[in-house]
Structure formats: C-alpha cells, structure tokens
Amino acid sequence: MSKRGDFEAVRKDIAKLMHQPEYDDGSAGPVLVRLAWHSAGTYDADTDTGGSNGAGMRYEAEGGDPANAGLQHARVFLEPVKEKHSWITYADLWTLGGIVAIKEMGGPEIPWKGGRTDYVDDSKLPPRGRLPDGAQGSDHLRFIFYRMGFTDQEIVALSGAHNLGRCHSDRSGFEGAWVNNPTRFSNQYFRLLLSLQWRKKRLPNGVEQYVHYDEDSEAELMMLPTDIALTQDKSFRTWVELYARDKDRFFEDFSKVFSKLIELGIVRDEDGKVTNADNERGGYHA
Ligand code: DDH
Structure with missing residues (x-):
C-alpha cells in the first residue's frame, strides 16, 4: 500500500508487470494501451457521455461489448497493482497503464493527470457501437x-x-x-x-x-x-x-493526442483538480 496520491509508486509497479513471457509477444504493453484507448474512446462530445470516467468496462454493458473482447487480459494484469494501491480508481489505473506501457515500449512521455472517478453515472453510460469497426473505410x-x-x-x-x-x-x-x-x-x-x-x-x-x-x-x-x-x-x-x-x-x-484522448469528458479547474467526478461515490482527487 502506498500513500494516497503517490502515482509514482503506481507507475513503477505497472512498469514491473510489462514483461509477461507467457503472453502474446512476451509483453503486457500492447493490450494495456488498447485498454486505455477503449476506456476513453466511447466519448461523445455532443451529449458528453462515455469516456474514461467511471471505468464502465467493469460492468457487462460495456465490458461485454464485442469490441472490448480480450481486454480482460489487461484488466487482470493490472489487478495486483490495484490491490496494492487500493486508493487509485480503476479509471485512473487503466489510463495510466496505457501511458506507462507506451513509455516502457520506447514511446514518448505522455502527460497524464489523475482524478477520474469510479462512480458510474447511469446518464453518462455509452451505448455499444461507439468504437471503430476495422472492416470499414x-x-x-x-x-x-x-x-x-x-x-x-x-x-x-x-x-x-x-x-x-x-x-x-x-x-x-x-x-x-x-x-x-x-x-x-x-x-x-x-x-x-x-x-x-x-x-x-x-x-x-x-x-x-x-x-x-x-x-x-x-x-x-x-x-x-x-x-x-x-x-x-x-x-x-x-x-x-x-x-x-x-x-x-x-x-x-502522438503524445499530445493520446493525452487528449484520455482526458475526454474530464473537466478540471486551473489546479488540475477534476470538477465533474463524483468523489463521494468512489472518486479520488489528487
Ligand atoms: Fe486498434 N485495434 N483500432 N487502436 N489497437 C486492434 C488492436 C489494437 C481498430 C481496430 C483494432 C486504435 C484505433 C483502431 C490498439 C490501439 C489503438 C484490433 C485487434 C482491432 C480490430 C484486436 C484483437 O483482435 O485483439 C480500429 C478499427 C481503429 C480505428 O478505426 C482507427 C487507436 C486509436 C489506438 C490507440 O491506442 C490510440 C492496440 C495497442 C492494439 C493491440 C492490442 C493487443 O492486444 O495486442
């Protein structure tokens, strides 16, 4: 257990789980990146629904979307990190997992801020079909x-x-x-x-x-x-x-746009504090 808000400690433990000799190409990295992207890529700017806040993939409506098939591997990789640093929200952990993985695989440093909530606001739930279909143009x-x-x-x-x-x-x-x-x-x-x-x-x-x-x-x-x-x-x-x-x-x-992706739907004040996450019901402000 680390001190509440010690994201550095979380980053270190995510970096340590990257090497997975039994899995795919020996790395948890790519599937962690996809988890971060799919957690955020349901956002709809017009209705301000979807996005990484809420970590909705924990539940069948979003987690069971065929577009998210296989992402349970990424969530399982991250579970020991959540157990150790229980103060972190899943919504923060999944987005942080993606950026740590990119860095560990030789990619750019990507700006990341914490403060997402795990409270699921039913009025913000994305319908299925918001993620892209590879067969299209x-x-x-x-x-x-x-x-x-x-x-x-x-x-x-x-x-x-x-x-x-x-x-x-x-x-x-x-x-x-x-x-x-x-x-x-x-x-x-x-x-x-x-x-x-x-x-x-x-x-x-x-x-x-x-x-x-x-x-x-x-x-x-x-x-x-x-x-x-x-x-x-x-x-x-x-x-x-x-x-x-x-x-x-x-x-x-890529660094700029991935950072924008994982901030979709997150509103912050000038100190970076999230103002639209319901803390009382499961969120945490850095
Ligand atoms: Fe993707 N992606 N993706 N993708 N994606 C798949 C795998 C991975 C599309 C379809 C697929 C992004 C955009 C698109 C990653 C990251 C990102 C797979 C294979 C399909 C299909 C899944 C499987 O069988 O396991 C389509 C379509 C688009 C699009 O329309 C642009 C974006 C924006 C990202 C991102 O991260 C910014 C990664 C990483 C993977 C590899 C996952 C793995 O398990 O390995």
Missing part, C-alpha cells in the same frame, strides 16, 4: 473520431498505435501483427503502410484484411481495411506520409 473513421472531437491529423496520429500488438482471431476476427517488432513503439506502421504491397486476403472465418508476406522474417504482416483507408484518402495520406518520414514529429503529435 474513411467515412466511418471520420464518423467515429469527429464525434470525440478529433481532426484528420489526430485520427492518423492515433492510428499509429497499431505499431503495437496484434489482432487475435478469437477476439476481433482479424489475425496477426502490423509490424515485425510489435512491442517497440516507433513509426514503422506508417512506413510499412506506404512501402509494402498489401493484398486483400479472406481469412477462413470470412473476415477480410490486407496482408504482406515479409521474406526476411518469414512472417505475414497485416493491415485492417481502416488502416489501408488512411493511405487512400487524400487528407489522411498527407499525415501518413509526414509521420512515415518524421519519427520525432509522430512521437510529439
């Missing part, structure tokens, strides 16, 4: 991400997270990793999007994705239809090209 990407208040540039920067981790046919129906080293954060995803020939492949389960057979590693790399859409849309493509040639710019923009 650029119209869908804009529909989903404009709803959260992101621009085309931010959509492309966020998509660079697909440099990490992999698809699992028993979770999303898609299969494989985007890059050869999926536990090292870089701009490789953008470089491969532009430099390789991607051909459409129908998997045995009927799902269609794009693949490239890499001779060096003798591995098949993959892209989702939504990833390929970033190269086909003029406005998106400009940013893919920039991030493919300028890794520092990608790191800088």
Whole structure:
C-alpha cells in the first residue's frame, strides 16, 4: 500500500508487470494501451457521455461489448497493482497503464493527470457501437473520431498505435501483427503502410484484411481495411506520409493526442483538480 496520491509508486509497479513471457509477444504493453484507448474512446462530445470516467468496462454493458473482447487480459494484469494501491480508481489505473506501457515500449512521455472517478453515472453510460469497426473505410473513421472531437491529423496520429500488438482471431476476427517488432513503439506502421504491397486476403472465418508476406522474417504482416483507408484518402495520406518520414514529429503529435484522448469528458479547474467526478461515490482527487 502506498500513500494516497503517490502515482509514482503506481507507475513503477505497472512498469514491473510489462514483461509477461507467457503472453502474446512476451509483453503486457500492447493490450494495456488498447485498454486505455477503449476506456476513453466511447466519448461523445455532443451529449458528453462515455469516456474514461467511471471505468464502465467493469460492468457487462460495456465490458461485454464485442469490441472490448480480450481486454480482460489487461484488466487482470493490472489487478495486483490495484490491490496494492487500493486508493487509485480503476479509471485512473487503466489510463495510466496505457501511458506507462507506451513509455516502457520506447514511446514518448505522455502527460497524464489523475482524478477520474469510479462512480458510474447511469446518464453518462455509452451505448455499444461507439468504437471503430476495422472492416470499414474513411467515412466511418471520420464518423467515429469527429464525434470525440478529433481532426484528420489526430485520427492518423492515433492510428499509429497499431505499431503495437496484434489482432487475435478469437477476439476481433482479424489475425496477426502490423509490424515485425510489435512491442517497440516507433513509426514503422506508417512506413510499412506506404512501402509494402498489401493484398486483400479472406481469412477462413470470412473476415477480410490486407496482408504482406515479409521474406526476411518469414512472417505475414497485416493491415485492417481502416488502416489501408488512411493511405487512400487524400487528407489522411498527407499525415501518413509526414509521420512515415518524421519519427520525432509522430512521437510529439502522438503524445499530445493520446493525452487528449484520455482526458475526454474530464473537466478540471486551473489546479488540475477534476470538477465533474463524483468523489463521494468512489472518486479520488489528487
Ligand atoms: Fe486498434 N485495434 N483500432 N487502436 N489497437 C486492434 C488492436 C489494437 C481498430 C481496430 C483494432 C486504435 C484505433 C483502431 C490498439 C490501439 C489503438 C484490433 C485487434 C482491432 C480490430 C484486436 C484483437 O483482435 O485483439 C480500429 C478499427 C481503429 C480505428 O478505426 C482507427 C487507436 C486509436 C489506438 C490507440 O491506442 C490510440 C492496440 C495497442 C492494439 C493491440 C492490442 C493487443 O492486444 O495486442
């Protein structure tokens, strides 16, 4: 048990659980990043519903959304950290887990502040269907991400997270990793999007994705239809090209936009204190 509000101690314990020899590519990192993103990516700016406040994925309505299949692994990885630092809210822990994982995998430092609540406000619950569907194209990407208040540039920067981790046919129906080293954060995803020939492949389960057979590693790399859409849309493509040639710019923009993502729906006063989290019922102010 650490002192209430000692987020440094929590960060250290999250960093320690990154190495998971029995899991996927030996790292808990990618799935922790996806947990942070899905906890926040339900936000709707118009109705001010969804977002990371409330940690709604603990409950069936949100946790059982097929879009969240597999994220229980990330929640289980973090559970010992919650047990040890019981003062931290799940909403803070899940977002902090993502940014610690990105840093541990060689990514940028991402600004993070605590203060999210675990109180579930029924009037703020997101309906299912708010997270993106990889089988779609650029119209869908804009529909989903404009709803959260992101621009085309931010959509492309966020998509660079697909440099990490992999698809699992028993979770999303898609299969494989985007890059050869999926536990090292870089701009490789953008470089491969532009430099390789991607051909459409129908998997045995009927799902269609794009693949490239890499001779060096003798591995098949993959892209989702939504990833390929970033190269086909003029406005998106400009940013893919920039991030493919300028890794520092990608790191800088990714840091800003991921930080914006995990703050969606959180209102703070000038001292950074959250003003729209119900503390009485399960929240904690740093
Ligand atoms: Fe993603 N993502 N994602 N993604 N994502 C998947 C895996 C991972 C889409 C679909 C999928 C973002 C955007 C999109 C990560 C981070 C981020 C999988 C595979 C699918 C499908 C799941 C599975 O089978 O286990 C689509 C569509 C979009 C979009 O429309 C833009 C964003 C914005 C992020 C982010 O973090 C900012 C990560 C990391 C993974 C790897 C997870 C793992 O277990 O490994």
